[in-house]
Amino acid sequence: MNVADALRNRLSHASLDGVATMDLAEVHELVRLAQQAPSSFNIQFTRYIAVTDPELKTRLREVSINQAKITGAATVFVLLGDLEAHVPYAERMRGAAAAGHVPQATADYLVNAATQSYSVPARAREESARSVGLSGMALMLAAEERGWASCPMIGFDPNAYRTILGYDERYVALMVVAVGKPGAAAGARKPRLPVEAVLRVNGGGF
Numbered sequence: 001m002n003v004a005d006a007l008r009n010r011l012s013h014a015s016l017d018g019v020a021t022m023d024l025a026e027v028h029e030l031v032r033l034a035q036q037a038p039s040s041f042n043i044q045f046t047r048y049i050a051v052t053d054p055e056l057k058t059r060l061r062e063v064s065i066n067q068a069k070i071t072g073a074a075t076v077f078v079l080l081g082d083l084e085a086h087v088p089y090a091e092r093m094r095g096a097a098a099a100g101h102v103p104q105a106t107a108d109y110l111v112n113a114a115t116q117s118y119s120v121p122a123r124a125r126e127e128s129a130r131s132v133g134l135s136g137m138a139l140m141l142a143a144e145e146r147g148w149a150s151c152p153m154i155g156f157d158p159n160a161y162r163t164i165l166g167y168d169e170r171y172v173a174l175m176v177v178a179v180g181k182p183g184a185a186a187g188a189r190k191p192r193l194p195v196e197a198v199l200r201v202n203g204g205g206f
């Protein structure tokens with residue numbers, strides 16, 4: 001499947017069958033592919049929690065406005081933004097400089113720039129949202145190519161997710177991607193606005 005086909009075929013499935021399961025190797029492969037998404041400075045703000053356990057899915061559904069796709073999914077991928085991702089990034093860059101992979105001056109410059117930007121909480125949050133969006137799309141396209149149906153979701157309570165899944169305050173759940181096999185309610189491609197309505201070439205007002 002080429003990228004154009006994956007983009008045209010992907011849709012937010014109305015239901016997932018609740019029968020299909022996903023093995024750990026497949027979970028890893030999907031996340032490995034999602035990780036190919038770009039991020040500012042290659043900081044890699046996105047963290048993934050893959051929920052395959054039926055009991056956990058049931059608990060998550062209860063705090064996801066009872067959306068059946070949560071229990072219908074083979075795997076519920078919870079995409080977290082790391083609001084302090086610049087800290088491990090700095091460690092990584094210092095390590096790379098010490099090992100001679102990156103010139104010290106380059107590492108210092110990148111670490112200073114990234115730290116200045118993302119130690120501001122609002123900017124860290126904004127960048128995390130951008131990164132999780134890109135990771136989520138990469139995950140859905142990879143799933144599409146590999147024969148899975150998916151649905152991105154924001155209809156959930158992030159505080160309850162933290163309680164149920166147990167992750168630190170520095171991480172915030174920004175998107176869920178439910179991945180499984182299509183259920184009975186198929187769902188259809190939704191129309192997009194005409195290009196003329198969303199595009200201006202070389203400026204011009206909206």
Ligand SMILES: Cc1cc2nc3c(=O)[nH]c(=O)nc-3n(C[C@H](O)[C@H](O)[C@H](O)COP(=O)(O)O)c2cc1C
Nearest residue numbers: 010011012013151152153154155156175188189190
């Ligand atoms: C950030 C985001 C959050 C969404 N949240 C939900 C959701 O909670 N439940 C749901 O059924 N669909 C959800 N959707 C799916 C959208 O309704 C869907 O992407 C949109 O209608 C376009 O349809 P398509 O994805 O099939 O092209 C979400 C999509 C995005 C991008």
